[in-house]
Amino acid sequence: MTDLLRLATAGSVDDGKSTLVGRLLYDTKSVLADQLEAVQRASVDRGLSTPDLSLLVDGLRSEREQGITIDVAYRYFATPRRSYVLADTPGHVQYTRNTVTGASTAQLAILLVDARKGVIEQTRRHAAVLAMLGVPQLVLAVNKIDLIDYDENRFGLIAKEFLAHANALGYPESSVVSVPVSALVGDNVVDRSERTPWYTGPTLLEHLETVPVQPDPHDVPFRFPVQYVIRPRTPEYPDYRGYAGQVAAGVVRPGDEIIVLPAGLRSTVVRIDTADGELSEAGAGQSVTLLLDNDLDISRGDLIAGAEQYPAVSDELNATVCWLAEKPLLPNARVLIKHGTRTVPAIVTELADRFDEQRLSTVDTPDSLQLNEIGRVLIRTAEPLPVDEYTSSRRTGSFLVIDPNDGATLAAGLIGAPLPIPDVNEDTGLGGATADDRALVSPGP
The missing domain is CATH 3.40.50.300 (P-loop containing nucleotide triphosphate hydrolases)
Structure with a gap:
């Protein structure tokens, strides 16, 4: 394969x-x-x-x-x-x-x-x-x-x-x-x-x-947003309770200890089910159903993570967003945040910086973010979310900003991601290439 x-x-x-x-x-x-x-x-x-x-x-x-x-x-x-x-x-x-x-x-x-x-x-x-x-x-x-x-x-x-x-x-x-x-x-x-x-x-x-396509999935902490709780309630499966979703990062095996966030409940994986039968392990990208060794109050939107390395739970997000909507983003805007399988109300409390694409620098405390602009914002959510830094986990370190009025997607967000400002060399602005080199490859008049 x-x-x-x-x-x-x-x-x-x-x-x-x-x-x-x-x-x-x-x-x-x-x-x-x-x-x-x-x-x-x-x-x-x-x-x-x-x-x-x-x-x-x-x-x-x-x-x-x-x-x-x-x-x-x-x-x-x-x-x-x-x-x-x-x-x-x-x-x-x-x-x-x-x-x-x-x-x-x-x-x-x-x-x-x-x-x-x-x-x-x-x-x-x-x-x-x-x-x-x-x-x-x-x-x-x-x-x-x-x-x-x-x-x-x-x-x-x-x-x-x-x-x-x-x-x-x-x-x-x-x-x-x-x-x-x-x-x-x-x-x-x-x-x-x-x-x-x-x-x-x-x-x-x-x-x-x-080219190597990705790091070894065994080295990445396990993350599993719960998409659906499966309870057949049939004579064949009278006590079946499984948690379905797609593995966002890492690997899980029967016997692994897990934590359910944001509640902080702990349990152990006893079985991994799929439509084709049981698995001995499941990795990122696989859609599976997890069965745990005790009956917990888990629902859609919860995150199952490895008990050893799990994300922080917070109702304040420091994030970089790319604004995708025609109408601008203003301070104190009320929005919905979709993180994993959970969607919660939120307020954009501050526009901290805007990325100046022309100068590859930042503009402090802008009045707004317009279509296609990138900026760093502070967001307060109505419920705490289990979030990773984007640099450590793309799937659980990203989110969508949604318009609560019509459900339109307003922005894509990266938690904790710094604005893309290069560490340039003061003499040349190119971090290493000389002025003569730059002149030789610059477009002509």
């Missing part, structure tokens, strides 16, 4: 994200014959001599008519070594929320830059957002390498500048890989290019097939 890698693409407008994704789908033979025929017909209608592979991703007619990708397009493909779920996110500044959505579950992100322009403001902005979301692996795809005559020196300078910025955001060197590619021609996407003999690293697909 192959494992699964969730990845996202990001980059500036016209850097070739959709073409790169189309190239991956095409070269891995993940395109159905009728899809390819439709792309070929559309390409001919545009007067092109070769298929426009970006059309494999830009599936909406309105997107194709405008020539831009304006939403998150999810695509699925596989190789003999691994399966993939890929989110292609838009490059426009005003669609930051889509980048957050696409990257929220990603284990790796591919950031594209145009080899002619190098690392630009939008590149740094996307890297900062990816760092805030805790995406553990970055790939810098230096695209359109064919348009600079496969210049090794220029590629090296771009890679150096990006690595300096990623390091300043907290990424270790081992988690950042740069690859010279041409999505249009296919250089170093799936097949190694003879036109870049100076490049000795992996192709993009080779890296995707071999």
Whole structure:
């Protein structure tokens, strides 16, 4: 059985994200014959001599008519070594929320830059957002390498500048890989290019097939939001009481001691049931039913955690949110917080900071948060919630902000996550690249 890698693409407008994704789908033979025929017909209608592979991703007619990708397009493909779920996110500044959505579950992100322009403001902005979301692996795809005559020196300078910025955001060197590619021609996407003999690293697909996808689940504390309490009340199962849900993090086995939060009740797991029978253990992502050794007052919204390492229970949240709604967020707004399987009323008591995407800095105590803006807020909930820091557990460290009037989603929140402000070098602003290096890779007038 192959494992699964969730990845996202990001980059500036016209850097070739959709073409790169189309190239991956095409070269891995993940395109159905009728899809390819439709792309070929559309390409001919545009007067092109070769298929426009970006059309494999830009599936909406309105997107194709405008020539831009304006939403998150999810695509699925596989190789003999691994399966993939890929989110292609838009490059426009005003669609930051889509980048957050696409990257929220990603284990790796591919950031594209145009080899002619190098690392630009939008590149740094996307890297900062990816760092805030805790995406553990970055790939810098230096695209359109064919348009600079496969210049090794220029590629090296771009890679150096990006690595300096990623390091300043907290990424270790081992988690950042740069690859010279041409999505249009296919250089170093799936097949190694003879036109870049100076490049000795992996192709993009080779890296995707071999990069570690996640830490050992045995090292992560167990978390299990209760979705439903199962009590059949039948002659066959007169005393059955199971707690159904999906394991959010870690591993559970019969005999493990657990704690039920927020009440603080303790028990021991005696059995793990599924539709296909009992399990000897269950890990993150598996939907199971837990049976405990005593009858406790547990209901939907409670969290079952390992008794040794369990989250704090609090009615005050210090969190970073990405505002997703047209109407602004104002101080003292009354909202609903959906955390795991529990939804509680809450008040946004303070807007502490707003992330300035242009300067990669913060604005203290803003008057509001507008659509696509990211900020740090303080929230008081009507009931205490068992919460982890987002950096230690994505699933139990995140939440949604919901409009109590119509149920619309207003924001995505990360508990305790710092705003994505890079630790830059004062002399260069790049945390390592020199001013001369930066000049060599900056876009021209």
